[in-house]
Amino acid sequence: MTKVKGVKTYRKPAGGWGALRAVAGALSDQETVVEGGRSLLSANQPDGFDCPGCAWPDPKHTSSFEFCENGAKAVAWESTTKRATPEVVGAHTVAELLTWSDHALEDLGRLTEPMVYDRATDRYRRIDWAGAFDRIGEVMRGLSSPDQAEFYASGRASNEAAFLFQLMGRKFGTNNFPDCSNMCHEPTSVALPDAIGMGKGSVTLEDFDLCDAVFSFGHNPGTNHPRMMSTLRAAAKRGAAIVVFNPLRERALEKFASPQDPVEMATLTGTDIASRYFQVAVGGDAAAVTGMLKALLAADRAGGQVIDWPFVVEHTAGFEALAETVDAADWPTIEAQSGLTRADLEEAAAIYARSKAVILCYGMGITQHRSSSSAVHQLANLLLIRGNIGRPGAGICPLRGHSNVQGARSVGVAEKPTQALLDNIEKVFGFRPPQHHGHTVVEAIAAMRDGGSKALISLGGNFAVAAPDPAATFPALTGLDLTVTVATKLNRTQLLCGRESYILPCLGRTERDDQAGGRQAVTVEDSMSMVHASRGLNPPASEHLRSEPWIVAELALALLGPDTGVDWRGLVADYGKVRDLIEQVFPETFTGYNQRILTPGGFRLPVPPSERIWKTASGKANFIPYQADGDDPRRGDPDVLLLTTVRSHDQYNTTIYGLNDRYRGVSGRRDVIFASPADLKARGLADGDLVDVVAAFADTGPNGGHVRRLAGFTVVERVLPTGCLAAYYPEANPLLALADHDRRSGTPAYKSMPVRLMRAG
Structure with a gap:
């Protein structure tokens, strides 16, 4: 205790x-x-x-x-009934508001009217919609190049709003669509297509009723997607093996009590979830899978008939190269990198081998490292070697965060659009969109910092707080000519004011959306490719609020003028017309869009891998050997620890609902660092000591000489693999350099920051 x-x-x-x-x-x-x-x-x-x-x-x-x-x-x-009116927000200077916590800012309540930053008084003040759009359009049209604009999209936006947003940006002349996917599951989006021909998961919810085992890597459903716990609980109760790989022991993956179960509620008992829990080292998941593959190959060669050879021969390519790489990996290195023993990994492999249908789930504990895209390849290798993609009860399940982050991608929000998307936009709308790639989040921040980008329009989200490297990101935003945020609440990004800054308040998901054509529904896509309608019921928090599609349409008219060839206001009057256009641009995926969302529960987009159709260059699923980032300096220095970030149970992404983290036993604070007893002892530290956490390697970028430090945090002893630390996101973001990201996808390495731990002061 x-x-x-x-x-x-x-x-x-x-x-x-x-x-x-x-x-x-x-x-x-x-x-x-x-x-x-x-x-x-x-x-x-x-x-x-x-x-x-x-x-x-x-x-x-x-x-x-x-x-x-x-x-x-x-x-x-x-x-909430709390309201962040212009009077409430304007009662404080921006300088004062910047000293507030993120929780306190959002706790002011719902934004009610458009506001503009008044630099003379350092306060936000009221502005009408027409005045805001006129000035935003004037500034945007004055940019010397469309590529000086960044259009950021959050995963909370609906399909309709996201589609109009990307159409507006491409009509404006850029593919600069940094979005929240860049900071979470971009390795999934870029790596899974290499392996199985699609950057999404292959399973349905019903597959969890049919699987023999669930292997979970790098996620904490009890905090980040608690409704998944009902699914895992049901699987555990019917005897499916649930094997977990996580650096921290997350309580929900150990034991869970369903609030809907009267017996568990009455008896204060719960259901055991994980049948085996492996505390893998931070960043060691790919090495752990290498060990499992090595054990599986050995068992098959010993006559165990472990590999699904008919599947491998008929449906895959590259097996020999994978086997060669796995054979070359030695057990001492695998053990050192994974933090697990050979016996641990052989046990995990044995569970996998005797399971006939396996689902592999993974979260940002996999996707936020310097070699994340290759780690995703390795997870796919594990499934493919036993044919666990494309049959009932088996497949890969990336665990997305934001409620529509997957849907925004499906309707075109992408900085690297496919040629098919660009060609279809030209066919449907009669203009040729830009052909070159745009900016990821990391690239957008660098461009803003270096003066290449001058304006940022954010459709939701809290860009600055979600992004890495505040030392680079914050001044990059304040140096812009224009910042515009579409939001429901006040957040820190809105306080990092450019030369001109505007806040445009929007309806929330729970609120009625009445347009000229009547009450509207929007659509979203869940993490298993199901698209369904969403209809808000609450009255709007303010008569001045407007829907995200309406705001995007008016922005488009302000940026592009009235003669754009798109009936923006007609589309907003009836969102069904937006869905008709989505169907025209994406005919293979959204056929019958408006009719199919009338079905309760919606419809599933095509998922070719679930039918063993592989839309890869080879026409088959591909084994792709894991390749670690050769420039990663993390290993080899015993004084360097790897820090992973975690969310508390009282937050969702950058939204901090409160200062408690019930399942980790933390209340009223977030200024803690979790460390193992061995690492504390080695440094002469004890539970409760004040410590500084300092980035282990010098910043060689434009901020050269900047010391990245979390000062005066309290160290808390927890069972962790030696050499590993954990701290809360986004508080730990100052330790992460902008250049520290997955080489392939650009996703920041929030989950493996090399640091040194020392006594405070």
Whole structure:
């Protein structure tokens, strides 16, 4: 038991009464007990709204209680009766607001009217919609090149808003669409197509009812997608093996109590989830899979008939190269890099080998490293070697975060558009969009920092806080000519004001969207490629709020003028017309769009790998050997530790609902560093000491000489692999240099920062 203030050991099951109390507390804190409670009954329902939380799919869209603690907090946060009016926001200077916590900023409540930054008074003030659009258009048209503009998209935007947003940007003349995918699952988007011909998962929710085993790498569903826990609980109760690879022991993956189960609630018991829990070293997952593959190859060669040879011969290419690479890997290196023993990995391989149908789930613990794209290849290799893609109860399952981050990509928000997309836009709209690649998030920040980009328009999100390297990102934003954010709440990005800055308040997912054509529905895509309608029910938080599609359409008219060949206002009057255009641009995936969303639960987009159709250059699924980043300086120095970032149970991405992290036993604070007893002892430290965490290697970029440091944090002893630390995101972002990212996808390496730990001062 720790004696650190605000820290204790949590031993109860995840979920259960703790989750219900947290829901009640969230509704009460946001002063929306009645309204929020009513709203929750419509979450994920056929005629209700899609939860603004995670992208986990909804079972049949029929359960009155198909929401979770995370979703309830998101609904309460959006349905709050608190209001951030121009008077409330303008009562404080921007300089003062920048000293507030991220939680305090958003806790002001819902934005109610458009605002413009007044540099003379250092305050935001009210502006009408027409005045805002006129000036934004004037500045944007004054740029010397369309590529001086960055169009950032958050995964909370609907398909309709995202499609119009990318159409506006391409009509403006750029493919600069940095989006939140760049910071989370971009390795999935770029690496899975190499292996299986598609940058999405291959499973359905029903596959979890049929699998013999679930292998989970680098994710924490109890915090980040709690509705998944019902699925894992059901699998565990019927005897499926659940094998977990995580540096930290996450309580929900150990034991979970369903708030919908009267027996577990009455008896204060729970269901054991993980049948085996391997605490892999930070960044060691690919090495662990290499060890499993090595064991599988050895077992097959010994006559164990482990490899699915008919599948490998008929459906794959590159097996020999993979086998050669795995054979060349030696066990001492595998053990050192994975933090696991040979016996551990042979045990995991044996579980995998005797399971007839396996689903492999992974999260940002895989995708946010310097070699993440290659790690995704390695996970695909593990599935392919036993034919675990393209049959019932088996497949790959990337766990997306934002509720529509996958959908935004499906409708064209991409800085590297396919030629087919560009050609179809030209065919449907009669203009030739730019052909060159645009900027990822990391590239956009560098361009803003270096003066190559002058304007940023953000469709949702909290760009500056989500991004790495605040020492580069924050001044990059304040040096812009123009920043525009479409948002429901005040956040830090809006306070990093350029020469001119505007806040455009939008409707939330829970609110009614009435346009000239009547009440509108938007659509979203979950992490298993299901597209369904979402209809808000609450009255808007302010009469001045406008929908995201409406705001994008008016921005388009301001940027492009009235003669664009697109009836922007006609499209906004009836979102069905937007969906008709999406169908024309993406005929192979969105056929019958408007008709198919009338079905409760929606429809599934085509997923060729689930039918063993491989849209790769070889026409087959490809084994691709893992290749670590050869420039990675992390290993070899015993004084250097690898720090991974984690989310608390009281946050969602950059939104901080409160300062508690129930399952890790932390309350009222976020200024902690989790470390192993061995690493503390080696440095003469103890649980509760104040420490500084310093980036281990000098910054050689434009900020050369800058020392990256978290000062005066409290170290908390936890069971972790030796050489590994953990801290909260986004508080730890200052330790991550802009250049520290996956070479292939550009995704920042939030999950493996090389640092040194020392006593504070």
